[in-house]
């Protein structure tokens with residue numbers, strides 16, 4: 001593994017399905033989980049009026065502590081959650097007013113985990129993550145789509161997750 005990793009949980013439910021999935025991944029990787037719902041992170045503002053909220057200190061901590069950043073998002077209306085989108089939009093703060101943080105993202109590794117109610121993920125869902133990694137000069141390790149059935153991770157999904165963890169996370 002290329003260093004310490006973090007799973008950034010972008011769900012509107014702290015102990016919901018996305019959390020079930022990333023807790024499984026945490027057990028196998030030892031990665032930390034940061035629940036974005038527990039933070040006060042406002043939407044992007046052109047006048048940076050919310051620069052005193054939790055975003056800048058959180059981001060500073062992330063770039064100083066982790067080499068692998070994995071976004072974990074439920075599928076809400078065919079797209080990433082609003083909580084995660086706000087976080088991603090605020091990365092613009094790191095390119096405009098906190099440029100040192102932006103520079104520190106370069107060379108780090110990004111990944112993405114989606115969690116829907118459906119086993120199928122519609123085309124295009126992963127594009128914003130891949131392109132954001134490209135734009136920021138980050139390496140994209142890949143992504144995996146997940147779902148929960150009867151409150152559980154199915155055996156076959158567990159296997160897929162194990163392969164993802166082994167091939168994309170442990171062996172980078």
Ligand SMILES: Cc1cc2nc3c(=O)[nH]c(=O)nc-3n(C[C@H](O)[C@H](O)[C@H](O)COP(=O)(O)O)c2cc1C
Pocket residue numbers: 011012013015016017018019074075076077078079115116117118147148
């Ligand atoms: C606002 C909202 C929109 C949703 N839209 C979709 C969707 O477009 N496709 C899908 O497969 N599931 C959709 N779902 C179902 C969730 O993706 C699914 O239940 C997921 O496992 C929830 O994870 P969570 O408990 O972390 O929120 C939606 C759920 C909500 C609350």
